[in-house]
Amino acid sequence: MTDNKMNNIYLPQLVTIEDIYDETPDVRSYRLVFKDSTLREGFDFKAGQFGLYSAFGLGESTFCIASSPTRKGYFQCTFRRAGRVTNGMADLSIGDTMGFRGPYGNWFPLDQWKGKNMVFIAGGIGLPPVRSVIWNCLDRREEFGRITIVYGARTVSDLVYKEELAHWGKRADVTLVQAVDPGGQTPDWTGKVGFVPTVLEQTAPAAENSIAITCGPPIMIKFVLATLNKLGFRDEQVYTTLENKMKCGVGKCGRCNVGDVYICKEGPVYNAAEVKKMYNDF
């Protein structure tokens, strides 16, 4: 690279779709690898960070990296068909090219949590960012205490990562509680029926020496926080990731700020104490 070559912060890297998983009728996961072999080998990120994914001709969209940093050589994203970009992405096939910029943002401070019990609470499409941390912890299993996962969706078909849920359910070192909203169950559903905060309260994970990570619809997060407080969790023990609309991912475009906080640069990961100090602009 010569000196006058521009460093273009908006220029994505090319990635190839290596594998596709249909999670639900409108949610897909892509396993992505960088075309550039140096990047492929050297790509490093931390659980909780996000990226901007391009479907060329349609634009860029922001999601977390859904795989664990312990898995090398590839990364994954999970998205729901919603707008122009995600619909364009969903139309792609194995072997197609996408763009990726990242990793951006802060991360879950896993290194500070050695020896802690981990409680993961997710709703619907909120599981992907949490899943990155779950696998990160499972791949470093000996560093953590008890692992509890409470996951719910509107209906059985809306549950993402079904194979992994089955795997976690079988593991002796993981407590998995699955739930669907009332009316969302099928005749053969063996999990719970109820809303995530209620199911969490019934599960009642111990607050002592624990860290809770939650992600889901804003209304769910609100009630989960209240439930966790009731179970004895202090706000400093509860983490979430705030995903706002972003266009640049690098603190320029002016979209993601909550009051004076730029989610893309200072977030997206915050503990509940920090969230409660923010402006009411969610």
Added chain:
Amino acid sequence: MADKYLKKEALEKLIAAVSSSGGCFIAPTTDARQVVFKSVEKAADITHDYVLARNSYKEFVFPQTEVVATFAVRQHGIGLTGKEVAPKETVIFGARPCEAASLSSLRAVFTWDFIDEFYTKREDRTIVMTVACTTGDEACFCTTVGLSPESTAGSDVYLKETADNGYLVQAISEKGKAFVEKYAAVFEEQAGAKTKKLFMPEKIKGIDLAKITGRLKNTGHYDEPVWAELTRKCIGCGACTYVCPTCHCFDMVDEGTAYEGERRKNWDSCQYDSFTLHASGHNPRDTQFKRWRNRFMCKFSIYPDKFASKGCVGCGRCVRVCPVRLDITEVMEELSK
């Protein structure tokens, strides 16, 4: 560097000299019944009788629409090329002292941590030649935000009109000094000419910037009914953000055909309801007053606190352009209480 003198008729020579060295000369000129910053080729095109140009000159450092990359579908994947910019020397003549202070604010946003070289490369090649104001209007409020026609912050070269139809020239920045040296033939030694009286807008008494910033710092103000009451008439047109010299928000869009296209960075406005709308339908700023509050926060809390720079330079463009005359100083006054 000692002060220089520039005759008005020497502007012709300056434009020619800048152009012949490959540069671009931007000055206030009259177009469609408005005074606007535009590229000029001769001195006669420059309008001298104006308060401020309608547009901010930010469009020459941060273009309204700009290609950042091009892509094409190839047999094996996608061909992607980042856009390179190699800006020409760009002289902004006739900026006012208020707006001159805005570039450092934009620079702060475009360089914190990640550096947007589309901006910095252009700004590095921009010379701001400020002409101090001898006229103003009721929308001017630079003195209320701590600036004045005598402020030289942000100017590379600062000019004061003289009674004998010329300018007293002060090179302010290193870039400005180099500019005056480069075009030394155009400037004369100072002849002790008398400068014209400057227009000094009256400071609005009820406004206290420190108080506003302090009040914004307390997150509780978000739920005060004052916001909805003060900004109810806002129609969300975003014209204020487009003429504002410190507004920096943008959108990224892909345009083109199914086979090739370009990714563009386009001005956008925090006043639009679609600006923060999530694909899920959730919108954190779902009513106009929240969007207006956000812009006000940006000017008087985010810029000063996060970027240690001025969010509002008091140029008054937003006041002049607003179709419902929502005067930001009236909101500032209310929040100073």
Added chain:
Amino acid sequence: MENALRKKAKELLESGEVKVVIGYGWNRAKTRATPVFITKPEEADRLVFNPLCVNNLSVYLTRKFKDIAALGRPAIVAKGCDIRNIVVLITEAQLKRENVYIIGMTCSGVVYRQELWKGELKPEIMPTKCGNCDVRNPHAADAVIGAKSTFVPPDAPAGMVFNKIKEIDSKTQSERWGFWIKEFSRCVKCYACRQVCSLCYCERCITEKNMPQWIETSAHPRGNLSWNLTRAMHLVGRCTFCGECERACPVNIPLNLLNQKMIMVVKDSFDFKSGYDEKTHPPMIVFSPDDKEEFIK
């Protein structure tokens, strides 16, 4: 006139017949009229009415303003020209007649170029619409305030906009194209024209529909042309020539020319002018066997 207006507003608020009066007040320096929302009887004295009251306040009756709707039943201070927009809103089922109280103001014209206002109305500072106005006595109000106007508009519409239209019509097609491309080249895509327009009430504007992206959002010639022409087309048979879009345009695109030309075409083809009668539907949404079919050749 102002006293009568304030008295009326006070009565309406006190009786609870309306919850808010949307009208005009002064800015701090008393140099410009600006929209005000009066919710308490004691604030009614803030209302003013004078030739600087140029805004068409009917925009606040549209569904774009949910927080204003939430205040409760409104009364609106409206000039005859503004009432025409309210009538279109009623025709297009955006508003129920009984859900708004119209305080009609007789009007002798407004000031288009407010910086030139010296306290006296002169044709050169007034918009073209005022010189041709046939609704100086409000035509569909619940109460009318002000002395009856005896103004009679000229038989043939006259004024700057009409002169300019004649001039453009006399040009060749390529010259006309060149004229508009040049005018649209200044567009900054701020959409002030849309936001200020009470007839641009779509929940989602076509510029925001991106699957597919009908209109390119970039402010380049393609995007600017498609935006301005699409908006003009969406206003055909509906626009009342209130002039708000051109007034709001920060780059002075002569949108009045475009819209008035369309109004003339509609008048010529369908003998229809919008905003007079809430029962008559605009020609673009009705079919009549008598419609001209000149376009089929």
